[in-house]
Amino acid sequence: MHTLRVRVARGSGWRGPYYRCSSCGAIIHTKDGTLVDRGHYEEIAGQLRGLLIRLDDRLPSKGVALIAEFIDANELGLALEQMADVLSEDEQPLNAEERADMLSLVDRMQMGDRVPRALESCPDN
Numbered sequence: 112m113h114t115l116r117v118r119v120a121r122g123s124g125w126r127g128p129y130y131r132c133s134s135c136g137a138i139i140h141t142k143d144g145t146l147v148d149r150g151h152y153e154e155i156a157g158q159l160r161g162l163l164i165r166l167d168d169r170l171p172s173k174g175v176a177l178i179a180e181f182i183d184a185n186e187l188g189l190a191l192e193q194m195a196d197v198l199s200e201d202e203q204p205l206n207a208e209e210r211a212d213m214l215s216l217v218d219r220m221q222m223g224d225r226v227p228r229a230l231e232s233c234p235d236n
Contacts, residue, residue: 155187155216162194162212169203170194188220195229204236 159182167175174197181190195213198205205213210230217226 195226199229199232202232205233206236
């Protein structure tokens, strides 16, 4: 039998509350009731790591280290927000694919408009 415990995701970029099965660790997003397995989060973490590698030349080393720590701590929304914030601070250019990948993650993670607003400061490359 699966029991659920509720956790509110604060500051992670994910909209809470969400429910986690204490037996299997599965996440159920309350917005649409969809059951999302751990593979979903691992896939997003992998995409974030890929973006971090692709954008490494436009991010300060401290920023890269902090974003990597957020990814490792499964603070995926916070990692994406930090990535967008650091890029926008220095108005770093993004190509269409990089921008689309970041905005796609915003949609998948059901995040607000913070990342899209930050990316407005990043010119097209």
